Amino acid sequence: MNIHLSSKNTNPSVSIQITGSKSESNRLLLLQSLYPQISIDNISNSDDSEYMQKALKSLELEKEAITVVDIHHAGTAMRFLTAFFSIQNEKETVLTGSKRMKERPIKILVDALRQLGANISYENEEGYPPIRLQGKTLDGGKVTLAANVSSQYISALLLIGGRLKNGIELHLEGKITSVPYIKMTLALLEEIGLHTSFAGNVISVQPKKEVASKKMVVESDWSSASYFYSIAALSEIGSEITLSSYKQNSLQGDSVLAEIYRDFGVETSFQSNSINLKKTTDRKLKTVDYKLDNAPDIAQTIAVTCLGLGIACDLHGLHTLPIKETDRLAALKTEIEKLGGKVSITAESLHLRPTNTIKENIAIDTYQDHRMAMAFAPLAYKVPITINEAEVVSKSYPDFWKDMGSVGIKSIED
Incomplete structure (x- = not known):
């Protein structure tokens, strides 16, 4: 129209x-799936957040099923869910999106997750969605990636860090971009009870299996x-x-x-x-x-x-x-x-x-x-x-x- x-x-x-903020909502929705003790008020009514919620609900399907998740134009959801589905043990997911989404690079994040042992492959063109994720338990540990990439790649890794056996330690090479978005992710992790640090170009999240019950209100x-x-x-x-x-x-x-x-x-x-x-x-x-x-x-x-x-x-x-x-x-x-x-x-x-x-x-x-x-x-x-x-x-x-x-x-x- x-x-x-x-x-x-x-x-x-x-x-x-x-x-509510789309950025905060999508971070908290993912964290809520990892830590069900969290409740959320004032979730964004955006399409992106609705696609995020729909994708996360796909976990209710049988473990043996291959789930195709279409996030359309939702770039944040594509990055965050790539990390999320990579740690869903014995869950196979194909993550896809709109024509434009298939033109947006995902290789840097996939490579970082592969450093952690994730099993991810490309369905069509190398470096771009759609991608196939064979979910598995990851130990975590040290990951190195360029600092001047989209902060969503960095946040995606940090958001799953607490559910990795050894947590995560990101070493960023070069000048860091979009620092406030990284700090937003870390602040939300701290608010729900995880321990994080951001010193120089090293960011870490300590492992934690459960958190206390908490209501989070999205600005x-x-x-x-x-x-x-x-x-x-x-x-x-x-x-x-x-x-x-x-x-x-x-x-x-x-x-x-x-x-x-x-x-x-x-x-x-x-x-x-x-x-x-x-x-x-x-x-x-x-x-x-x-x-x-x-x-x-x-x-x-x-x-x-x-x-x-x-x-x-x-x-x-x-x-x-x-x-x-x-x-x-x-x-x-x-x-x-x-x-x-x-x-x-x-x-x-x-x-x-x-x-x-x-x-x-x-x-x-x-x-x-x-x-x-x-x-x-x-x-x-x-x-x-x-x-x-x-x-x-x-x-x-x-x-x-x-x-x-x-x-x-x-x-x-x-």
């Missing part, structure tokens, strides 16, 4: 409940909050948006939004379980420069915000974006240039030079990428715009279009 967006109300004053998703930061930045002075439920000391790397969007005149105040975004000034910045190694998922939102405000931007640390749901750097360049902006990209950066006049009624292609759809939607505050294949938002934020209506963005389905 294609959606045509426009807005006459650019001065919102609303409160919105955001679903709302900061990546989803980014689109409301963009709305606030593009709105009139005095606009206010309240989002819940959020923590001031968040585990999520994307919480850096509160600091970044100050540059665009948006002030964040923390209340008991929510954040209030208020547009306080129209800042006339000519250019901004951010290193987003620890929060690459908000790059698309920031680039579109800058386009809407007529601000140039240089965004660095984006080396993981080409292997996401689409090549996000190439996609951003194509779609922003449709609107009149000028974009150059490298293997790890994006450089935007904005336009004085954003073109109206341009149709934005989303490339089956939820963040492309959501990042461009706030531009409706500036010009009428069309989002193609708008249903893709369900991957992480099923209520997105309803909540856009709450801030005054009118949508008409094609």
Whole structure:
């Protein structure tokens, strides 16, 4: 479905409940399968988390059965479940996904698990899903891998570490990327009672068969909050948006939004379980420069915000974006240039030079990428715009279009 967006109300004053973090939910769902003593509140209602739950329920099938698990576009689930199913003793699983998922590399994680003794083979192309996992008991121990890979590979190994006979000790070679996501994983492990350490480039998780009963509450998703930061930045002075439920000391790397969007005149105040975004000034910045190694998922939102405000931007640390749901750097360049902006990209950066006049009624292609759809939607505050294949938002934020209506963005389905 294609959606045509426009807005006459650019001065919102609303409160919105955001679903639980997809990143936290998927980590805790896997941990709950390893440690049934855990209960979880405020689980994400995203497609990714639903696929994760469905995949984990496949364990209820007979041990002798070969289970085919299709996680569609859910990249986090693919990485986490690769590690999870590799330690399910006497359980054979074929893990597959969408056409795009079969183009996303998994070799680094598979090689690391093979170092531990895992029995994993490729069904088609070497290094890519689908993969076949012959689950077995693993002793664990030392594993070495490159530090600048997706943090999801590292988190996948850490999440199963406590159920390995000798725990796990990761030795990371080079500069570590997306550190907040690794720290999120370790913090959740500590919260349920496991012992971890992170010193230099060595991360370890000590073995533990059982944990005490504990209720875990998932914080709302900061990546989803980014689109409301963009709305606030593009709105009139005095606009206010309240989002819940959020923590001031968040585990999520994307919480850096509160600091970044100050540059665009948006002030964040923390209340008991929510954040209030208020547009306080129209800042006339000519250019901004951010290193987003620890929060690459908000790059698309920031680039579109800058386009809407007529601000140039240089965004660095984006080396993981080409292997996401689409090549996000190439996609951003194509779609922003449709609107009149000028974009150059490298293997790890994006450089935007904005336009004085954003073109109206341009149709934005989303490339089956939820963040492309959501990042461009706030531009409706500036010009009428069309989002193609708008249903893709369900991957992480099923209520997105309803909540856009709450801030005054009118949508008409094609």
